[in-house]
Amino acid sequence: MVGSKKKLEAEISSAFIKFQRELLGRGPQEAKTYIVEDMVITRFKGVLTTEEKHLVNHDTGRRLVKKMRQVLREMYSSDFEKIVEDLTNCKVLSSHSDISTKMGERIEVFIVDKNLEKSVDD
Template sequence: MDTSLPKKGQLESEISKSITQWEKEYLGRGPIQVKTDIVRNMIIVHLKGILTPAERELTKTETGMLSIKKIRADLVETGNEQLKEIIYQSTGEPVESFYTDISTRNAERIIVFMLKENLEKKLVE
């Protein structure tokens, strides 16, 4: 067994911490909870508690909800190169593509990073 390979759980935790730090520095506020899962060539990050109290108020109307979704999507999109760099620094794998969506109802965001290689195969359980 190659002990130089990181353990899957450790790497998932490291990515969660790095994404939380990015959220705090770039968006000005971090999520309440972050969970990262590495599945084949995907890194799936689930962030909970991402909306500010003012944003939660705005989501009570459809117009406000759509506005928050658009603004938050635009903000993450402008920082996507930084996010891809976080993944590369953590895993050594380049990000091929990046997807994100937000649920204003549940104050959650999902980010999916698609890698070229199957990262899960390379990791120790």
Template structure:
């Protein structure tokens, strides 16, 4: 069955939400995926826990925010093989690199997957 680009993007969003829930312990409030040629951009909203929000707003704001970012980055790096497999399984194209950042102010995280090539699935 041929899927539309929008259906493929929704499938990736659902898979990343599942990863966040199962691996990170809590899923985002919202996720949206955009495929642009050989890039997959996943935007997650509402990823911070209540405790992380408290830490981000504490008196020592800079250290708290840095700690959250470092911890979340380390956790994502540890789970990266699972994320790479998710993207490869859906698109049939290996991930070349992964880039991510998290806003401790808005609670939004962006994950960008750079692929080895433009997925064939998009050419159908």
């Protein structure tokens, strides 16, 4: 058993916030992680910087922000996956990410090699 599901979800959220603060100088205002079967899903709220909030009001700026965030995610995808692997003791098989410039939110989905939800206590 890995331990409590809620505790593990909170640990993953905290680790992601810490990593992003170290990487970008600021992190999301809020992060919430959900473990669902073989998926670890994290929803980040308040991810846009002040500059990005201005840029997303213009079509070119919105595309630029999405592209920049996509490039950053690709550059650091192994770091994000390592956080999940270290905390869950599972192998990450794949990961996916998207940002909503409209809501200022980002979602991360990690597919792991076993049903993690069955390995944790409610």
